[in-house]
Amino acid sequence: MFDTILNSEFRWPVDGDQPFVEAADPMDNTIIAEDDFTRLILMMNGYKQAADLAVAHCAQNRADRDFLVYPIIFNYRQFIELSLKYQIATYGPQVEIKPIWDTHDLEKLWKAFEEMLDRYGTPDPDEADPIVASVVAQFAKIDPRSDAYRYPVDQKGQPLPIAFASTHLDNLADVMNAVSGYFSGCDGYFNDSN
Template identity: 25%
Template sequence: MIILDEDPRYPEAGDKFFIEEGEPNEIAWLNKSFQEFGNYADSYQTGALNLINLALNDTLLRDFHLYPAVFLIRHYLELRLKELIQGINFCTKQNKEFPAHHRLQNLWDEFKIAYASIGEDANDTRFQAIDDIIIEMSYFDPNSMAFRYPVDKEGNKTQKLEYVNLSNLKETFIRVCFVFDGVASLIAINAEITEDLSRDVYSNYWE
């Protein structure tokens, strides 16, 4: 067990993982707004960056932070892309449909098609750079398994990497986040406008 400077202690009768009472500085808030892709993506983004920062500052635990950090990065990418696709669908079709699969490359391609369909440039230099990054992540972790399990369902080793430069990982992730989060904000604004227009039309219909 990789817990330093801790005295051994063991479960006792009545212990639970989840209780809702405690001191204010002990309580984290989970409410229904966190049932949306964007809020989940924000949480995984924050967790990944915090883990990388811990890894960069802790040589003893550095290697142990890497697996969950990269898993969170990949999961952020998947959730953010689903959020973007869902947002565009709401703006164009007034539904909240999103792809149910986990294939990152397909999600990226589906997003670009949807983004272009609303008149946006899906081939600018930022997206061209992200093309290669998505291809890279899809190669090393095609099914979100490589940083969760040592082997796949057939027993094949999932890990193709040996070393990762953490500073580069963090910087590249931040650059991608600026693009994805910026697009998410733009789509969110348009979704709000769409929702307001739909509400006005509905209200006028019944007047």
């Protein structure tokens, strides 16, 4: 075992290391959007895509699941939070609902989103609203302040409770794909209503 560690390639910091540089070939650079609205869309979708990629990785590398479950859950939660904030900020003002940027509280965000649905008179023939409300409520319950999957303890050093001893990542990804489809449908509906 020690032979493997000693003989593996090991990167050590060297003088001149800079984490943020531009590549000589512009095609090798990643563009970070300057426009806040564009960044919001890219972040919202990026957090979900990062979680999806990590779940796919875990399906092929089972030993990594216990490490990646934390960023997976955090990224899906962040996707939900940003999706709600995006919808409220983009479509809420047309029905006198103000954007909400000052909280991580999914329950508060969902209530504003639900009020927006009501004010738009959004039909729900498939009764998806209460299903997504339940998913959002579960994320709100297991991680009310968006810190339980980023830190093991709170700001006072007290252990943060963990809601589940285990979870099935493929199922989580599947449910989140459905939630993503729901938010995309709402986006299209609200956009057509304006």
